[in-house]
Amino acid sequence: MVRIAISCLQRNLHKRPSASMLVKVFDGLMDLEPVAEYSFLNSIHEETPQEIIPVASSTIIPSVLSGPR
Known part of the structure; x- marks a missing residue:
């Protein structure tokens, strides 16, 4: 899985595998x-946030997360 992820992160887009190729893999x-x-x-740069601002969020029920059936 890591090898697949690394191949998808290549800077040269022509070296990245296509979705159909990934399905075959x-x-x-x-x-x-x-x-x-x-x-x-x-x-990849790790940035430290200057200030963390709490944001109020509502609880999402599982039926909303899973989408329509």
Whole structure:
């Protein structure tokens, strides 16, 4: 799963797997190419929030979260 996630984070969009390719990978019909370029890790910046402002929220009941059936 981590290998799949890493392949989806490639900076070059032509190296990212398509949705149909991912379905084949999940079904076990094909393998992904190994990722050799990890420059996307340099673009992840952790920012510390200056101030945390509490926001009032209402409780959502499970039937709303699951959507229509």
